[in-house]
Amino acid sequence: MADPTPRNYLTESASIIRNHPEMSQSVQESSRSFDQRRADAYDQVDSQAWRTWAKAVKTHTLSNLDRYLEEAEAHLIQNGVHVHWAEDGQEAFTVLESVVAAHGVKRAVKAKSMLTEELGLNRFLEGLGVGIRETDLGEYIIQLLGEGPSHIVAPAIHRSLTDCQALFHRELGTPLDADPDQLAAAARAALREEFLSADLGVSGGNFLVAETGTLALVENEGNIRLSTSLPRVHVAFVGIEKLIPRLEDLSGFLQLVARAATGQPIGTFVSLIQGPRKADEPDGPEEVHVVLVDNGRSRLLAEEAAWEALRCIRCGACLNVCPVFRQTGGHAYGWAYSGPIGAILAPGLLGLEAAMPLPYASTLCGACADVCPVEIPIPDLILLWRERAVRDGLVPRAERFAMRVFGQAAKRPGLFSASGGLLRKVPLDFGSKALPVLSAWTETRGSLPRSPRLFRDLWKDGIK
């Protein structure tokens, strides 16, 4: 993943919608399908009770984070795991560099991990001369394309079967009309060689259990199990917010994250990793390292209300239901985390100025909060970041001026009504020179047709 570029959000969004309608269509179809499956899976259980419980566990954990981190660290060490702490990406890389040097790592396989996307780990490993191969099929596809993930759970959500046929034909020599099973078989063969020859396996972590030091990873393909089992060294990068207190808490979180993400009762493969291979085991890594990464999380924890974003369990349900995300997919957001959760994580982890204008990438419809498995009040937090953006002078001057004028008018019903009538008389086709702010619109479009009557009058007449 390249350096974060949220500032290009608006132009990137417009470019995708205008120039790549097929991407927009793929995202729309897939996200609607994911959301329908989630809805069905929620309906099969008392999802409200599950979500309330999950919210409470994560809130409890975060409010005792120092205690649980100490507990997890102690158990990890007791289990024979090497524990490292990283304040930011650079420190995480330093740990990785030392592991690479100590073990003479030449080839690495990587399981899908949003934290490593956030840190830009692949570029770093490549810089060290290590061949790094993404092994999740979606990540493999976008790695071959030189792209970042477009979705937390389905990184290649924006790519169609036709795109994959062309890509695999070029990279793996499959026929241009190969069906999905043939394409999958080709990917399996290519990646199997990578698994068997890799010195290092890199993963993230969905949950880290404080009371046992157990690292839990969830997936459907088996590539995480392979990445954490075959190479002689396993390094897991885990955000410090991924803690849960007790092993039995996994009974809820493993089922909830799967239902929210893909509508499954549980991920097809769950790895519960306790440490390096033991004497009575025939295989498994000789060394396991866990790198506990802060990278802005402790700073976000200190933010009033905004800290609630740290409850996120990375299911992607808020992306699937978001009418804004559905138009573009994740690339427009210019960062690893997109959609509604990206709009509130980016200001917290990157800083508000660097995250602008992502808090504005929302209609505030509230659908994201309705589906969030840990009940993060996403629209409230988006509003909170918008308020701060205004307070800190991060929104364009013209917009601030316009909102002040609107605010004054809205407080005076007579003025508001008169302004509405007056605005209807303003010609909207006078071109880009007169109104530069509309230039992007008027360059390619004609004037907006007016409704014959004011909306206010239509509403009065009972038109809803």
Place this chain on the structure above:
Amino acid sequence: MSGSRERIFRRIKLALKDRPPADYPGSFPGESPLECGKSRQEPNEDPPRTEIMDRFRGMMEAAGAEVLVFEGIEEAGAWLDDFTQGFGSVAYGRTVPEVLRIASEKREPSNAELGVSMARCAVAETGSLVMDARDGRRNQLLPPTQVVWVWSEAIHASALKFLRELDTEPMPSALGLHSGPSKSADIGQIMVRGIHGPGRLIAGILDWPQDPGSG
């Protein structure tokens, strides 16, 4: 990077300084309803064993796995003998009982067409086979077809019960919960099987009293 650790902890403590700790809500409240029988049990009461087996079978089959129930060692052995005829080579997990290994050509897991493993236990609620690292991870993951034996007595009703029991036992370096064949919809959102792990998964339930010497 001990300095980093201290700085991270300092920031966390500062962030939480004026925030009252939130209460722990207690255990996960929901076992999802049993598909078969739809009976709801008291938290500590197991459903009847037949319901547990039916639930396990229902969940596994819904996820694309095959489930067979054997009532005696001869029956299981005869089935495996017949089944392995279709495969050129077989690899076995370390903890598979000797009586459930057929003398066909044995291979290293990365070259075997079929893997036969022994599950530590299973979870009916989620339709999961619990695979222990002591059985051998490569064998559980590399062959494209996988047969997994599991004792019927070792099928837990719920994930909560499984994890509570696990908490009291020494853990291997890794456990894998396998709840169906390997699958992916990353190519054009079309589901394919066997992308990395086994594309065909057969759970063989051993439904007779477990002889401590055989497992």
